[in-house]
Amino acid sequence: MQVVKLLQKSSLTFFMFVIAVLLLFPIVITFTNSLMTEQEMGINYGPIGELIQAGGGKTNPYANLKLLPDRVTLEQYGRVLISSPVYLTMFWNSVGLVVPIIAGQTAVAALAAYAFGKLRFRGRDRLFLVYVLTMLMPFQVTLVPNYIMADKLGLLNSPYAIILPGVFGAFGVFMLRQFMLDIPYAYIEAAKMDGAGHLRIFFKIIVPMIKPGLAALIILLFVDYWNMVEQPLIFLDDPLRQPLSVYLSRISGEPGIAYAASMLYMAPMVLLFLYAETYFIEGIQLSGIKG
Amino acid sequence: MKKWGFCHAYTWKIKVAGWLRRDAAAAWLFLAPSGAGFALFFLIPFAMGTMYSFMDSVVDGHYTGLDNYRELLQSGSFRKAAANTAYFSAVSVPLNLTLSLIFALLLNGNLYLRKWLRTAYVLPLVVPVASIVLIWQMLFDWNGSLNAWLSAFGLERVDWMKTDAARNVIIVVYLWKNIGYNVILLLAGLQRIPKDYYETAQIEGAGRLRQFGSITLVYLTPTMIFVVIMSIINSFKVFRETYLIAGDYPHDSIYMMQHYMYNMFASLDIQKLTAAANLMVVGILLIVMGLFALERRYRQFME
Numbered sequence: 001m002q003v004v005k006l007l008q009k010s011s012l013t014f015f016m017f018v019i020a021v022l023l024l025f026p027i028v029i030t031f032t033n034s035l036m037t038e039q040e041m042g043i044n045y046g047p048i049g050e051l052i053q054a055g056g057g058k059t060n061p062y063a064n065l066k067l068l069p070d071r072v073t074l075e076q077y078g079r080v081l082i083s084s085p086v087y088l089t090m091f092w093n094s095v096g097l098v099v100p101i102i103a104g105q106t107a108v109a110a111l112a113a114y115a116f117g118k119l120r121f122r123g124r125d126r127l128f129l130v131y132v133l134t135m136l137m138p139f140q141v142t143l144v145p146n147y148i149m150a151d152k153l154g155l156l157n158s159p160y161a162i163i164l165p166g167v168f169g170a171f172g173v174f175m176l177r178q179f180m181l182d183i184p185y186a187y188i189e190a191a192k193m194d195g196a197g198h199l200r201i202f203f204k205i206i207v208p209m210i211k212p213g214l215a216a217l218i219i220l221l222f223v224d225y226w227n228m229v230e231q232p233l234i235f236l237d238d239p240l241r242q243p244l245s246v247y248l249s250r251i252s253g254e255p256g257i258a259y260a261a262s263m264l265y266m267a268p269m270v271l272l273f274l275y276a277e278t279y280f281i282e283g284i285q286l287s288g289i290k291g
Numbered sequence: 292m293k294k295w296g297f298c299h300a301y302t303w304k305i306k307v308a309g310w311l312r313r314d315a316a317a318a319w320l321f322l323a324p325s326g327a328g329f330a331l332f333f334l335i336p337f338a339m340g341t342m343y344s345f346m347d348s349v350v351d352g353h354y355t356g357l358d359n360y361r362e363l364l365q366s367g368s369f370r371k372a373a374a375n376t377a378y379f380s381a382v383s384v385p386l387n388l389t390l391s392l393i394f395a396l397l398l399n400g401n402l403y404l405r406k407w408l409r410t411a412y413v414l415p416l417v418v419p420v421a422s423i424v425l426i427w428q429m430l431f432d433w434n435g436s437l438n439a440w441l442s443a444f445g446l447e448r449v450d451w452m453k454t455d456a457a458r459n460v461i462i463v464v465y466l467w468k469n470i471g472y473n474v475i476l477l478l479a480g481l482q483r484i485p486k487d488y489y490e491t492a493q494i495e496g497a498g499r500l501r502q503f504g505s506i507t508l509v510y511l512t513p514t515m516i517f518v519v520i521m522s523i524i525n526s527f528k529v530f531r532e533t534y535l536i537a538g539d540y541p542h543d544s545i546y547m548m549q550h551y552m553y554n555m556f557a558s559l560d561i562q563k564l565t566a567a568a569n570l571m572v573v574g575i576l577l578i579v580m581g582l583f584a585l586e587r588r589y590r591q592f593m594e
Binding site: 009010012013015016017019020023024026027029030108109111112114115116119120121122124125129130131132133134135136137138140141142143144145146148149153164165167168169170173174175178179181182184198202212213215216219220223226227229244245248249250258259262265266269270273274277279280 | 314315317318319321322324325326328329331332333334335336337339340343394397398400401402403404406408409410411412413414415416417418419420421422423425426429467470471472475476478479480482483510513514516517520524527531535549552553556561564565568571572575576579580583586589590593
């Protein structure tokens with residue numbers, strides 16, 4: 001029995017490992033390229049976009065996907081981190097936009113989600129559908145009205161033109177509501193009997209029970225806003241105020257430096273996930289009362 | 292006097308507390324911060340955007356009823372874009388759901404190096420757009436690595452982005468990028484299921500498959516509904532990368548609603564853009580309302 005279990009665990013780990021390698025492949029290429037010199041990349045990726053047939057005089061007409069650079073160099077990192085301070089500026093711009101959005105939306109959305117998920121009032125489900133409806137609209141449609149709105153509020157060229165809509169987005173409300181739906185009403189009724197108000201119930205019962213949901217929300221908000229390209233391009237004129245995502249969305253950037261900048265870009269996500277991941281193991285105890 | 296004031300404040304406090312204890316009143320207070328900002332930054336722009344679809348021009352426009360919609364439905368490129376988008380979503384969203392549910396279940400189970408494996412599955416979410424585009428080209432270009440491998444095995448090379456194969460390439464890229472998104476949500480959702488439910492089921496002699504069907508799937512319903520809707524919304528976001536690779540008029544099989552809307556936007560045809568978007572939103576809304584009807588049944592079942 002013990003052996004069977006061990007075998008099962010190893011084979012499942014192996015299976016998940018193989019898939020993980022496939023998923024990580026582009027990231028591995030980014031990493032190895034960040035250690036390459038510009039010349040080596042030029043030789044490897046030169047054939048891309050050329051319309052020549054195979055074997056047309058050249059020794060290798062295909063792009064060369066190299067996993068090990070001929071010469072490992074930290075030149076790109078040196079330029080990104082030390083000699084071109086603009087990358088670090090953009091990195092901190094990203095942080096300055098994403099952190100207030102995450103903090104704000106998590107707080108505002110948790111309160112609203114409690115109303116939608118656990119309280120009864122007239123028109124609740126219809127109002128909630130309106131929240132979801134706005135999420136379905138493609139950004140090009142609301143772009144012009146959003147621009148007019150930001151202009152009227154005097155927010156143009158200010159990071160608040162991005163932060164404020166971020167804070168009030170419907171995403172967090174929708175998501176946290178889903179995580180509150182199956183918290184038994186019996187818990188809330190019992191707390192009410194003991195004389196607890198809704199604020200007490202919210203902080204002492206609801207918040208601890210949706211911890212995995214909160215961790216997931218923070219990660220997904222980070223992903224969405226760390227990657228945003230369109231909003232900063234439209235609302236922030238000054239390139240020195242724009243986040244790293246905008247720079248890294250242009251292919252025409254310096255190729256010899258974009259890979260190291262990409263690594264810098266991905267690093268916070270790894271740290272955030274490794275930290276938040278503990279909330280996915282803990283789980284919650286719903287024992288005591290049942291449904 | 293002082294004592295009376297204190298008493299008065301006290302009864303006032305009780306009154307407020309009593310009022311607050313009523314669900315409806317409390318609900319509006321909890322909703323207030325979100326509602327105010329939501330109206331300002333989402334609801335008003337949404338209403339304005341929708342209005343444009345019934346006008347002949349954005350500036351000093353006149354109300355023209357459903358003219359924009361009629362024109363839209365007659366346009367061949369709109370119909371092609373709608374059909375392609377419907378096909379893409381119908382294939383990629385269920386595929387995404389199935390794969391991410393399998394991965395989330397396995398990642399929730401007993402594995403070696405589980406923490407690192409979980410991280411690996413969510414990492415594709417933060418690869419910057421330019422890197423995706425560059426690696427996409429390395430793999431799928433006419434002279435790319437995929438064709439190099441094909442020819443090494445003596446097979447014909449494929450022009451991935453300029454034939455019907457492009458459709459599948461986009462599905463692969465969407466899956467690669469979005470499985471992690473759903474895995475995060477599903478992992479969090481799985482934590483919501485109390486462990487003792489499984490223990491009870493085990494004692495009652497329910498098998499693994501039975502437990503999955505009548506505990507895991509049932510209690511995952513609220514999360515799943517969210518995951519389905521987000522998968523549909525995210526399936527429109529592959530446009531960003533597709534556009535950078537294939538431009539505004541890509542191969543026929545991958546000309547999506549997003550291309551159509553982007554082209555309308557670029558030619559400043561805001562009325563057509565909003566009309567197209569509204570039709571699309573109505574289409575998704577039907578799915579959403581179906582899911583919410585399912586959710587209502589789930590909630591009745593829970594109570």
